[in-house]
Amino acid sequence: MSVSPLFAPLTFAHGPAMKNRLMLAPLTNTQSHADGRMSDEEFKWLTMRAEGGFGLTMTCAAHVQRIGQGFPGQMGCWSDDHLEGLTRLAAAIKAQDSVAVVQLHHAGMRSPAELIGEAPVCPSDNEEFKARALTGAEVEQLIQDFIAGAVRAQKAGFDGVEIHGAHGYILAQFLSPEVNLRTDQWGGSAENRNRIVIDILKGVRAACGEDFQLGLRLSPERFGIVLAECRDLAQQLMTQGLIDYLDMSLWDVRKAPMDAAFAGQSLMEVFTSLDRGNVRLGVAGKVMAAADAEWCLEQGCDFVLIGRGAIIHHDWPKLAAADAAFRPNALPVTREHLQAEGLSDRFITYMQAWKGFVAEEAVPA
Numbered sequence: 001m002s003v004s005p006l007f008a009p010l011t012f013a014h015g016p017a018m019k020n021r022l023m024l025a026p027l028t029n030t031q032s033h034a035d036g037r038m039s040d041e042e043f044k045w046l047t048m049r050a051e052g053g054f055g056l057t058m059t060c061a062a063h064v065q066r067i068g069q070g071f072p073g074q075m076g077c078w079s080d081d082h083l084e085g086l087t088r089l090a091a092a093i094k095a096q097d098s099v100a101v102v103q104l105h106h107a108g109m110r111s112p113a114e115l116i117g118e119a120p121v122c123p124s125d126n127e128e129f130k131a132r133a134l135t136g137a138e139v140e141q142l143i144q145d146f147i148a149g150a151v152r153a154q155k156a157g158f159d160g161v162e163i164h165g166a167h168g169y170i171l172a173q174f175l176s177p178e179v180n181l182r183t184d185q186w187g188g189s190a191e192n193r194n195r196i197v198i199d200i201l202k203g204v205r206a207a208c209g210e211d212f213q214l215g216l217r218l219s220p221e222r223f224g225i226v227l228a229e230c231r232d233l234a235q236q237l238m239t240q241g242l243i244d245y246l247d248m249s250l251w252d253v254r255k256a257p258m259d260a261a262f263a264g265q266s267l268m269e270v271f272t273s274l275d276r277g278n279v280r281l282g283v284a285g286k287v288m289a290a291a292d293a294e295w296c297l298e299q300g301c302d303f304v305l306i307g308r309g310a311i312i313h314h315d316w317p318k319l320a321a322a323d324a325a326f327r328p329n330a331l332p333v334t335r336e337h338l339q340a341e342g343l344s345d346r347f348i349t350y351m352q353a354w355k356g357f358v359a360e361e362a363v364p365a
Contacts, residue, residue, distance in 0.1 A: 005297050006290070006304070007321055010055065012244040013278040015160050015213025016099050018055030021297060022317045023247075025284050025307035026058045026103040026162065026217070028071060029347045036063070036076020038085020041344035046089060048342040049310055050096035053317030055303075057098045059089070061105030061164050064149035065142070067116045070107030070169065073346060077102055077149040083156055090157035101213065102153040103162045104146055108170030109179075123174050124181040139186055142170070143196060147203040150212075160213025161204065165197055166249045168223030175233070178224030190229045197233070201242045217247040220257075220267065227259045231270050238279040246271070247305060250285035253296055272300035289327040290320035311351065314341050332359040 011017040024046075031041040042060075050057040062077040063069045069076075076082045086102070093100035109122035109131035121138065122131035134142065150161045165171040173179045174196045180187050186195055197216070204214055216237065220230040237243050250267050257267045265273075268283055284305035287293050293304040309316050312328040320326045329337065335358060338348050352358045 004290070004294060004321070004324060006293055006317075010280060010303055012213055012280060013241065014210055014244050018099055018303065019097055020053070020055040020317060021303040022054050022293065022320075023056040023282060023303055023305045024049045024054045024058050024310050025305040026060055026164070027307055027311065028060050028074075028350070029343075030071060030073035030350045031344050031347050032073050032075040034073070036066075036069075036074065036078065036082055038075060038082070038089055039073075039344075041346065042075060043085070043089055043092070045342045045344070045347065047092045047096070048314040050093040050098040050100075052310075052313070052315030053321065054098055054306075054310070055317070056101055057093045057096075058101045058103055058162060061103050061169075062149070064104050064106055064145045067118065067121060068106030068108070068111060068170065069116055070105065070110055071112075072115065077104060077152055078145065080152070083152065086153065086156035086158070090153075090159075094157070094159070099160070099213070100158045101160050101162055101215070102149070102156075102158050103164050103217070104149045104153070105164040106142065106146070106170040108173045110169060122170070123179060123187065126179065133182070136184060136186075139196065143199050143203060146200045147207050150204040150214075151207050154208050154212055160215065160244070162215035162217055162247060163197070163200055163204070164217050166217045166219035171197055171200075172219065172223050172225060175229070176224030177226065177229075190226075190232065193229075194233050194236075198236075198242065201237070205242070213244050214242075215245040215247055216243050217249055219249040219251070220270065221251075221259075227257055227262060227267075227270065231274070234271055235274050238274060238276045241278055243279055245280040245282060245303070246276075248281070248283050249305075250283055253283050253285045253287055253292070255285070266299075268296070268299055268301070290324055291327075293320070294324075308357070311338070311343065312341065332356055334359045335361070 007020045062075045090100045109129035111120040120131040280302040282303040296304045
């Protein structure tokens, strides 16, 4: 048995412990049905990762409103019609001794109008995305729909949810002073712009109780996010114990901050240096080899999220446990390899948009 710190259990303030420090990152894969119901392809992809040894298996972003859909084939958590597939998935993940989590999402202004059949919504009118501002009542409804998505996930048997507050989707749009130009209680000061995230977290905890696990994903740069504000929000969440874990999507765990005010420290260090209380901290971003993941723990993180590595190898944790020098197959990988790793043709086609990921097929002479 490996003695790597990657394979030590990790407890949380609420919900079950992880058997190791490895989470499956929430990964867009375009495999579900058009109405958001779980497909057999989505079920296979996720359950193979649970079988492969991940301590926590997280779904792709699942939208909490019909108009919050961000991409074709997105899994939904906005209707009771989704319960059958969600229930089947939760049971299968948990049967592999993996913590089962749904990531809850709303794309906001990044919802394609041709996909949702109307103009997308945003904290403020946005000309670039042809998005309209939410009314105050619609903001309140959005909060309730995130909470309802968590209740639905709990009803389906999931151990917890992660709220998607990263990557320029609707909650990040509220957090951004560039995008959020509101003048009511949801805009202006950082406290006001943070309010929707705080209210969702408090609402989920109240609705789902003390045994339900609650995480949040943030990205500290790009999309108009101010690093100092993101750091301060993270510290508030930790001080108040509003979440069980914070998932920081850094794009690259070794990168330096773009903000010159933070020169001399890594982007990761901005968050590992916080007083986290009982909140666990994890990072994502170009963690490919076992040594990369172990390095993140050495830098002070509690867990690591594996994305591209888990696409290439469904059993990344088991391979890393067997070999401390494990490194995934070099890119690009073939369609046949990805099919063997549980990706459907739709998912593989999606991955072809990631430059250099899928090998180009030879054209017959």
